[in-house]
Amino acid sequence: DARLEDVEREYMRIAAHPHHDAFIGLHDGRPAFLMERYDPTEVELKGLYEAEPGDVGMHFLVAPPRTPVHGFTRAVIEAVMEALFADPEVRRVVVEPDVTNSAVQALNKAVGFEVVREITKPEKQALLCTCTREQFEAATTGDAR
Structure with missing residues (x-):
């Protein structure tokens, strides 16, 4: 629901x-x-x-598809995790999805995230979740997949 100006302002802030x-x-x-x-x-x-040494936080957002591609969002989160773990300093990825976002929670679980606990953020109730390199590899290789 954001206006173009809002999006531009947010990404200028991030940059x-x-x-x-x-x-x-x-x-x-x-x-x-x-x-x-x-x-x-x-x-x-x-x-x-x-926090632990080697922690990195992550968000991802998938654009609405013109033509849906089965498994696309799962492929995106795997690509994001691979990009993060390509940095040898990263030991664990930390995320905080909204407690009501069951779709993202399922994707997170599929790539190895574990729920640590519920936390209160100013804008939402969230699940603090973590995923180590080893958890990601176990969840996305071999029979685990």
């Missing part, structure tokens, strides 16, 4: 922030999803959880 980045993912050469990477000790979760 200017030293602990928050946004990336556009392409599918067939067209923008198809957004990945945000952030330092959870400085953005989103500051003071709300027990």
Whole structure:
């Protein structure tokens, strides 16, 4: 429901922030999803959880498809996680989906996230979830998939 000006303002804020980045993912050469990477000790979760060395926060947003592609959103979250874990310093990904967002919770579980606990953020009740490199690999390789 955001206006173009609101979106531009938000991403200018992210671009200017030293602990928050946004990336556009392409599918067939067209923008198809957004990945945000952030330092959870400085953005989103500051003071709300027990951080560990190597933690990185993540959000992703998939554009509405012109033609639905079965499994596309699952492929997006896997690509996002692979991109995050490509950095050898990243040991764990931390997310905070809304407690009512069952679709994202299912995707998170499918790639290895575990719910730690419910937390209260200014804008929502959220589930604090974490996924280590090992949990991601176990969930997305071999028989686990």
